[in-house]
Amino acid sequence: YIDKVVIKGGITSLDHDALPSAKVVDMSEWEMTHIDSNKFYFHADKIILPEILEYIYANAFNYYVREFSISDDNSYYTAVDGVLYSKNMEKLIKYPESKSGEHYDIPSGVTAIGAYSLTNLQNLKTVYIPETVTKIEASSISKNVVIQCKLNSAAYNYAEINNIAYEIVCDHSFTDYSVVVPATCTEDGAVVYTCSVCGHTKTEAIAKTA
Numbered sequence: 001y002i003d004k005v006v007i008k009g010g011i012t013s014l015d016h017d018a019l020p021s022a023k024v025v026d027m028s029e030w031e032m033t034h035i036d037s038n039k040f041y042f043h044a045d046k047i048i049l050p051e052i053l054e055y056i057y058a059n060a061f062n063y064y065v066r067e068f069s070i071s072d073d074n075s076y077y078t079a080v081d082g083v084l085y086s087k088n089m090e091k092l093i094k095y096p097e098s099k100s101g102e103h104y105d106i107p108s109g110v111t112a113i114g115a116y117s118l119t120n121l122q123n124l125k126t127v128y129i130p131e132t133v134t135k136i137e138a139s140s141i142s143k144n145v146v147i148q149c150k151l152n153s154a155a156y157n158y159a160e161i162n163n164i165a166y167e168i169v170c171d172h173s174f175t176d177y178s179v180v181v182p183a184t185c186t187e188d189g190a191v192v193y194t195c196s197v198c199g200h201t202k203t204e205a206i207a208k209t210a
Contacts, residue, residue: 001043021064024048028071035060053077056084058094058116066098085110098122108132113140121145128169129155151198170198185210
């Protein structure tokens, strides 16, 4: 396990197991525009992707990668907090499979989740998918992660269809209520409110009448 591996511009191809495990694998000067499926199997805390990269297959790197980085000058991709997105931040490309942290919020404004972008997750337990996401490609999300989402959103439908655990995130509209324990002159009562969106309930006390 070494500190850094640098891939220079003259290299035209690499075998999938050619690289040693390293803290940093720097591909920024590599003259490679396309990285195709199942290219590499190595440990890397951080991968600096080629500056001229135009396409990457999300499953190209194995589950020992913790962080992606790419030059701001790249026209196709950007990395935010180690997570790879399309340049316009509309599509999640790849969440590093060994990234630390048990929860991740996909930013509002992202509209698509790419294939294999949330798979083989080693530490992630829950992921919030905003309503702005309207497209989730096949084989995008592992079943070992819990999806947090709004009711009837694309993420909710994806979880239902693919039998993935989910938690409903709701702003709650408590328009319905019922008095379950009437207040008396000596005892407090109780009222139960029900969210008209998701069915969540909350109970509040009713002050005694005297």
